[in-house]
Amino acid sequence: MTTRPRSTAGAGPARGRRRSSHSLDAVLDATVQLLDEAGGAALTFRSLAARLRTGVGTIYWYVASKEELLDRATDHALGPVLEAIDAVPEGEDPIDDLRRMAIVLFDAIVERPWLSAYFMRSMEIQVTSLRLYERLGRPTLRMDLTPRQRFHAVSAVTGFAVGTAADLGQEPPEAMLDDGADRDELLHRYADRWRALDADDYPFVHDIVDEFDGHDDVDQFRAGLELILAGLRLEAAG
Amino acid sequence: MTTRPRSTAGAGPARGRRRSSHSLDAVLDATVQLLDEAGGAALTFRSLAARLRTGVGTIYWYVASKEELLDRATDHALGPVLEAIDAVPEGEDPIDDLRRMAIVLFDAIVERPWLSAYFMRSMEIQVTSLRLYERLGRPTLRMDLTPRQRFHAVSAVTGFAVGTAADLGQEPPEAMLDDGADRDELLHRYADRWRALDADDYPFVHDIVDEFDGHDDVDQFRAGLELILAGLRLEAAG
DNA sequence: TATGTTGATCGAACATTGTTCGATAAGCTT
């Protein structure tokens, strides 16, 4: 019978009785490293095996498929995020607490865009993301809301944070590598293209193009978050 | 020199001088069909070629890569959505109009989850998604807001709609095929697992688990949308 | 009509990927 080794979560080195030069944690660490360094496209079983100085077959002993590898790596990388959110002190206003937590979550995903793809999925399966959901939801327990309102509000906040961060994480097409243009330069190009459109056909786009040009993604997220929170505050007051 | 045929957008059959048994539109139609029938995983150049009764090389004559194929197919499928949003009549309250449009957009993406992946990306490149953005933004022109507030609000609404729909689009793991469990059954299983957690460690999860069990995705989205719109209304009133 | 040019088609071949599987060693129990 071929069982997988029990997750040596937090235990000493080589917790299993048999000595193992590798471990699930080592595999996950290397996975996160590769993901961080070169993005999702660079993560292959062969590159991972090379980094671990082992064969591809070994990785398949710890993990049944690439899907499971990414699921577990996501959960693995979510650990520190959970700690950071736990570190948010309970303040006077529950909405302030919720805001702080949402920003921590958003920042973490922006830094590691590959998290978003498996975050939602893992919420219902893995442990860490469910705990994150729990922490995000706790402030709402101090508010005068129905369970249904709480469920919808917290889902909206997390969904908005993850969804927005996911969009930002998509790397732009080929235009960047052609010449050495950074994000601001790209934004500026798109903005100019928008400005060239007919003002009668695109009144809204013209109205906001100066804001789009050179805008800060974090500001944009915060503004949207404020809308949700303002709506929530209203709901709790009513 | 090998040029690509000018997009025969709306023109008669075989607009190019040379007769072509296929066309970019035909390729895009078949792509959307395959995507609808069997999801993103089923779309391969070979299956697409088989459906079109042609060779893979032919597809590469119309499209430079799979990325471009999906970009164009997304834009192609967004056409009817744009029409549906254009069909929303201008009403008394701009926020009501924005709500209606957002729901149309959300419904369209839920029906075709593969749209979400390239929607945001194509917003800055392709035509149709920019037009959608324009339409979504127009109601805000009738409100007392700064361009910056409009930009943030419309970005939040579209981001929330696309992001939420994208999450819903992810097909659940293997649990569905093991036994013939539908969505409600799956939800129920997860809910039961949540109920089994320690109530002291997971007070929020326990508070909302009955709402999670059997919840409707559309309701959830609408509730979140209402929060954003309520916040926006407040902003415009202040 | 003959010839060359361009638009368009086709599928074999290549590189890369996820995954399987049998061989094999290393530790542990008896």
Added chain:
DNA sequence: AAGCTTATCGAACAATGTTCGATCAACATA
């Protein structure tokens, strides 16, 4: 020593995106 479990390894397989040269069909020009 024998046997079982744990773990490692890489060759081999199937599927996929992509390239490329061969080839044909329509048109222009002479």
